Amino acid sequence: MIQESTREAANATQQYTIGSGDYFIHRIAAGATFRFVDSQGNQAADTLFYNAQNPAERYSATDTMREQGNIYLTAGSVLRSNLNNPMLEIVADTCGRHDTLGGACASESNTVRYDLEKRCMHACRDSWMLAIAEHPEYGLHKRDIAHNVNFFMNVPVTDAGGLTFEDGISAPGKYVEMRAAMDLIVLISNCPQLNNPCNGYNPTPVDVLVWDA
Ligand SMILES: [Zn+2]
Numbered sequence: 001m002i003q004e005s006t007r008e009a010a011n012a013t014q015q016y017t018i019g020s021g022d023y024f025i026h027r028i029a030a031g032a033t034f035r036f037v038d039s040q041g042n043q044a045a046d047t048l049f050y051n052a053q054n055p056a057e058r059y060s061a062t063d064t065m066r067e068q069g070n071i072y073l074t075a076g077s078v079l080r081s082n083l084n085n086p087m088l089e090i091v092a093d094t095c096g097r098h099d100t101l102g103g104a105c106a107s108e109s110n111t112v113r114y115d116l117e118k119r120c121m122h123a124c125r126d127s128w129m130l131a132i133a134e135h136p137e138y139g140l141h142k143r144d145i146a147h148n149v150n151f152f153m154n155v156p157v158t159d160a161g162g163l164t165f166e167d168g169i170s171a172p173g174k175y176v177e178m179r180a181a182m183d184l185i186v187l188i189s190n191c192p193q194l195n196n197p198c199n200g201y202n203p204t205p206v207d208v209l210v211w212d213a
Pocket residue numbers: 046104105123124125189191192193
């Protein structure tokens with residue numbers, strides 16, 4: 001569902017750019033609103049959310065899909081935790097649909113899906129692992145890497161129930177905006193994938209804007 005925001009980027013209290021293939025890890029307080037901007041279009045932002053007070057509570061794709069009765073995420077979606085608590089709500093969305101079924105790329109899945117030669121290619125899981133290794137202050141460990149959202153990524157489900165990775169429906173400047181319902185740790189891999197069209201075979205930067213509560 002397309003829902004534009006009334007917020008002005010110029011009024012954002014924090015602003016970051018995640019370079020192509022880089023990670024982003026940050027705390028966002030309850031009540032804050034934050035926006036991911038697909039600055040150049042057709043990029044995938046593979047994102048994990050945790051309760052900053054208790055990182056064992058984390059985003060759950062299954063609880064989210066069951067409670068909203070839909071497999072796609074867009075404006076109005078409430079993203080839930082593994083304890084079925086609301087973590088955040090999507091309050092604006094100019095892309096229209098985001099995936100939470102496809103999972104993140106990993107060297108293992110690249111090997112299975114594409115070729116043994118792909119094993120050493122940079123993948124989202126590597127970026128997440130690097131982020132938690134370089135930032136032990138967040139208290140996240142390997143076992144905390146679980147379900148994720150692929151913002152801006154187009155993974156339609158076929159009539160037969162199959163999953164396909166398709167060319168993006170996002171475009172330069174499209175954004176998704178969320179309001180935190182609890183203190184969050186946000187961990188993003190700005191996807192470096194080069195084997196499928198999730199980022200148009202050309203990883204590009206993603207911007208993060210935050211409006212403090
Ligand atoms: Zn990826």
